Amino acid sequence: xxxxxxxxxxTMTQWSFYAVSVLTLFGALGTILSKxxxxxxxxxxxxxxxxxxxxxxxxxxxxxxxxxxxxxxxxMVLFLxxxxxxxxxxxxxxxxxxxxxxxxxxxxGTIGVILVAAIRLTESQKIDPSTYQIKTGFxxxxxxxxxxxxxxxxxxxxVLFLIAMSGAVMLGRKEKGxxxx
Amino acid sequence: xxxxxxxxxxxxxxxPLNNYVLLASILFIIGIAGVLIRRNAxxxxxxxxxxxxxxxLLLVAFSSYRSDPNGQIFVFFIMAVAAAEVAVGLAIIxxxxxxxxxxxxxxxxxxxx
Amino acid sequence: xxxxxxxxxLIILGIFAxxxxxxxxxxxxxxxxxxxxxxxxxxxxxxxxxxxQPLADAGKLxxxxxxxxxxxxxxxxxxxxxxxxxxxxxxxxxxPFGDSILYDGHEILVQGIEVNIGxxxxxxxxxxxVYGILIGGWASNNKYSLYGAIRAASQxxxxxxxMGLSIIAVLMMSGSLSLRTIVEEQHGMNWNxxxxxxxxxxxxxxxxxxxxxxxxxxxESENELVAGYHTEYGSMKLGLFxxxxxxxxxISSAVIATLFFGGFNYPGxxxxxxxxxxxxGEVTGHNLATLVGTLVFFGKIAFxxxxxxxxxxxxxxxxxxxLMDLGWKGLIPLAVVNMIITAAAELSNQPLLVNWIGLGxxxxxxxxxxxxxxxxxxxx
Numbered sequence: 217x218x219x220x221x222x223x224x225x226x227t228m229t230q231w232s233f234y235a236v237s238v239l240t241l242f243g244a245l246g247t248i249l250s251k252x253x254x255x256x257x258x259x260x261x262x263x264x265x266x267x268x269x270x271x272x273x274x275x276x277x278x279x280x281x282x283x284x285x286x287x288x289x290x291x292m293v294l295f296l297x298x299x300x301x302x303x304x305x306x307x308x309x310x311x312x313x314x315x316x317x318x319x320x321x322x323x324x325g326t327i328g329v330i331l332v333a334a335i336r337l338t339e340s341q342k343i344d345p346s347t348y349q350i351k352t353g354f355x356x357x358x359x360x361x362x363x364x365x366x367x368x369x370x371x372x373x374x375v376l377f378l379i380a381m382s383g384a385v386m387l388g389r390k391e392k393g394x395x396x397x
Numbered sequence: 398x399x400x401x402x403x404x405x406x407x408x409x410x411x412x413p414l415n416n417y418v419l420l421a422s423i424l425f426i427i428g429i430a431g432v433l434i435r436r437n438a439x440x441x442x443x444x445x446x447x448x449x450x451x452x453x454l455l456l457v458a459f460s461s462y463r464s465d466p467n468g469q470i471f472v473f474f475i476m477a478v479a480a481a482e483v484a485v486g487l488a489i490i491x492x493x494x495x496x497x498x499x500x501x502x503x504x505x506x507x508x509x510x
Numbered sequence: 511x512x513x514x515x516x517x518x519x520l521i522i523l524g525i526f527a528x529x530x531x532x533x534x535x536x537x538x539x540x541x542x543x544x545x546x547x548x549x550x551x552x553x554x555x556x557x558x559x560x561x562x563q564p565l566a567d568a569g570k571l572x573x574x575x576x577x578x579x580x581x582x583x584x585x586x587x588x589x590x591x592x593x594x595x596x597x598x599x600x601x602x603x604x605x606p607f608g609d610s611i612l613y614d615g616h617e618i619l620v621q622g623i624e625v626n627i628g629x630x631x632x633x634x635x636x637x638x639x640v641y642g643i644l645i646g647g648w649a650s651n652n653k654y655s656l657y658g659a660i661r662a663a664s665q666x667x668x669x670x671x672x673m674g675l676s677i678i679a680v681l682m683m684s685g686s687l688s689l690r691t692i693v694e695e696q697h698g699m700n701w702n703x704x705x706x707x708x709x710x711x712x713x714x715x716x717x718x719x720x721x722x723x724x725x726x727x728x729x730e731s732e733n734e735l736v737a738g739y740h741t742e743y744g745s746m747k748l749g750l751f752x753x754x755x756x757x758x759x760x761i762s763s764a765v766i767a768t769l770f771f772g773g774f775n776y777p778g779x780x781x782x783x784x785x786x787x788x789x790x791g792e793v794t795g796h797n798l799a800t801l802v803g804t805l806v807f808f809g810k811i812a813f814x815x816x817x818x819x820x821x822x823x824x825x826x827x828x829x830x831x832x833l834m835d836l837g838w839k840g841l842i843p844l845a846v847v848n849m850i851i852t853a854a855a856e857l858s859n860q861p862l863l864v865n866w867i868g869l870g871x872x873x874x875x876x877x878x879x880x881x882x883x884x885x886x887x888x889x890x
Contacts, residue, residue, distance in 0.1 A: 229407040237420050244424055244447055248431030253439055254586070254648060260443050261641070267450055270417075274461040275406040279469055281630035283453075286476045289637025290667070291446070291483045293644070297663055298487050299439060300648050300656065302494050320433035324426045331422040335415060348405040349464040353457075355627060355687060357466045358473070366470055373477045380481035387488035 240266040276353030417458035424451035438500040533756040534564040547823040571749035583649040590646020591750035597639045598757040604628040606690045608804035628689035640666040647739035658738030662729035668837040673716035675845035676709040679852040693773030703770040717762040724822040763814035774803035
């Protein structure tokens with residue numbers, strides 16, 4: 217009865233938090249449990265969208281947009297592209313193998329119990345509205361920080377991208393006499 | 398003007414930080430379970446992405462609750478590294494597929510003694 | 511507060527209805543312009559001047575048999591066109607269609623939502639646009655559909671890069687990602703196109719590619735791939751795919767007008783504003799001036815939609831390797847050069863002058879380089 221009362225008293229923001237959280241977990245479970253890789257990719261896109269919604273709730277609009285552009289717009293298109301090209305059959309025999317599933321559940325469950333037990337012991341600090349900076353997640357704040365304190369890592373990321381790009385091109389190159397797929 | 402900024406986001410006043418920590422933990426565990434259960438290399442890579450995103454969510458939540466932008470910068474870098482990782486990882490998967498016509502990682506046991 | 515909310519909802523509803531209505535009539539004007547360019551009569555049967563043609567088309571599509579191929583993935587087959595339509599409509603939320611409406615002491619912006627990451631939102635949604643085509647093409651379980659889908663994906667990803675780089679040059683000038691701020695920066699004929707002619711050309715080319723319009727309509731090229739990604743589609747599902755292309759055209763015209771052609775700014779708008787406010791009073795004059803600005807904005811959009819159609823019926827289609835060459839070896843280096851020139855111009859006191867001088871020097875260098883290459887080739 218008490219849970220029903222709490223559900224009735226949820227505010228708009230709390231409703232959206234729980235709805236988006238359920239969507240996130242549903243997408244994540246769908247990702248690892250679908251037999252068809254294409255369905256997995258689509259579930260994962262759903263998860264990324266709901267994570268973006270979480271970022272918007274947390275007032276981090278810049279990261280929400282970057283999450284959509286980078287993850288949903290670029291990374292997942294790559295995944296979809298590769299899955300379509302490889303034309304993998306639908307079957308997923310490992311999901312019927314009880315030994316693996318039970319083992320994985322035990323490991324995952326143990327980590328989960330440890331994490332939840334640790335989290336329950338923590339006490340969250342009260343947030344003081346008077347010192348709160350509403351502009352934390354705004355692009356102006358992040359941009360200032362990115363180009364002053366984090367300038368070196370930022371430049372190194374571009375080097376990383378260059379290396380990753382040439383690495384991917386080298387790996388994907390067809391050698392002499394090799395057939396196309 | 399209707400563009401007045403509120404003092405702080407509603408979510409911070411109404412949803413305790415522990416909920417976000419719990420959500421991120423569950424997401425992380427789902428990612429671990431994915432890596433353990435599946436033998437399909439692409440889905441394992443996607444599970445790793447799930448774990449990375451759980452960490453991202455945690456960092457953004459802490460950063461937003463404590464109004465400290467440094468956490469969000471880290472998320473930005475994690476996204477950049479994830480993009481590079483996926484590009485190389487998928488290239489490796491395509492190479493594996495070309496060589497053994499499958500992406501089931503249990504077939505890759507040539508190094509077993 | 512309630513009436514303010516009502517007006518805001520009306521504005522959002524109006525924007526939504528207008529983008530659908532304009533997209534519907536784009537199909538009509540496409541045919542009229544095609545007929546004009548090819549010296550034909552065009553649609554003239556349904557209603558006066560064939561104006562009811564879009565309704566007739568919609569009726570035809572709705573009443574056709576809805577067909578799902580046996581071996582297709584049923585849910586994804588339905589999801590494909592829905593996603594295409596959804597992503598096409600999502601962008602219009604952040605585009606400022608006009609200044610603001612004064613009502614009851616409140617200032618209500620003629621815009622879905624004003625966010626400080628407007629252009630990133632547009633960019634993110636554009637990068638999602640490929641999913642509808644990719645999923646629909648794969649779900650059809652047809653080789654030609656899959657080829658069309660994969661072409662669409664690689665084309666969209668390739669041209670997004672050059673598009674993003676050309677937007678960065680605009681962002682450097684305005685110093686904000688909010689579309690409203692970008693528009694307000696261009697007040698008084700400071701249109702970005704005068705500072706960014708090269709950026710504008712790159713952006714226009716990329717938006718042709720992003721909308722899958724001729725000369726970049728390889729995903730649906732009928733002489734190679736039957737009909738490309740929508741080979742297996744029929745009835746209103748096909749209608750949604752085709753319709754989303756027209757909505758995309760409308761939205762990208764609006765984005766071009768916002769980024770490069772001053773949005774709702776027009777020459778002499780300050781004079782019109784002061785004349786209207788002095789004649790009609792502060793509130794009515796302001797609202798009327800906003801209306802004029804919105805109309806001007808729609809005029810600009812109409813012009814760019816016309817450019818889209820003009821190009822479609824003038825230029826032939828690219829070959830696939832030419833398309834990739836243009837994207838990766840042509841537009842991306844050009845966009846980087848444009849970025850460097852813009853950065854130099856922004857650091858100087860005379861951005862307009864330095865921009866044009868930089869462009870001139872670049873073109874001269876290109877010309878000299880190509881001449882040098884030619885003379886070397888002939889001598890050997």
